[in-house]
Amino acid sequence: MMYHEEKLNLFSIDDSYYIAHCISADFALGAGIAKEIDKRFNTRAKLFDKFPNGFEYYLDENNTNGECILIDRVLNLVTKRKYYDKPTYKSMDQALTMMREVCIHNNITKIAMPTIGCGLDRLSWNRVRTNIIHQFTGIDDMEILVCIL
Secondary structure: OEEEEEEOOHHHOOOOOEEEEEEEOOOOOOOHHHHHHHHHHOHHHHHHHHOOOOOHHHOOOOOOOOEEEEEOOEEEEEEEOOOOOOOOHHHHHHHHHHHHHHHHHOOOOEEEEOOOOOOOOOOOHHHHHHHHHHHHOOOOOOEEEEEEO
């Protein structure tokens, strides 16, 4: 795996990268980077097309599980039930595990992301970064680019 962080606008990367970001199970996508991803990719409508009732029933009420939903070239990490909730490290870890599985299953080898879970969601980037590296270590052809503004 090749991992690197760059001072770079996430939306300036080329289309060979899949974009990973965090969302809530109610598919609000109303703030932060999720809002911009929705604007560019129409992600919210596509999520509701796939899951008309939202995704909340897949997550427990304590935010201890997470998921990854692939829509086009966007890896949507579901880390909390409602937009106003905060993710837990457990839900983030589970979402990253699921993202790894989605990438393997779909032959995805290039991911770009912001410092996921660490802006509005207030997780520690050092801890999230460590888990990203842990999850993808051993996947030789994987490239992960973290775009830091």
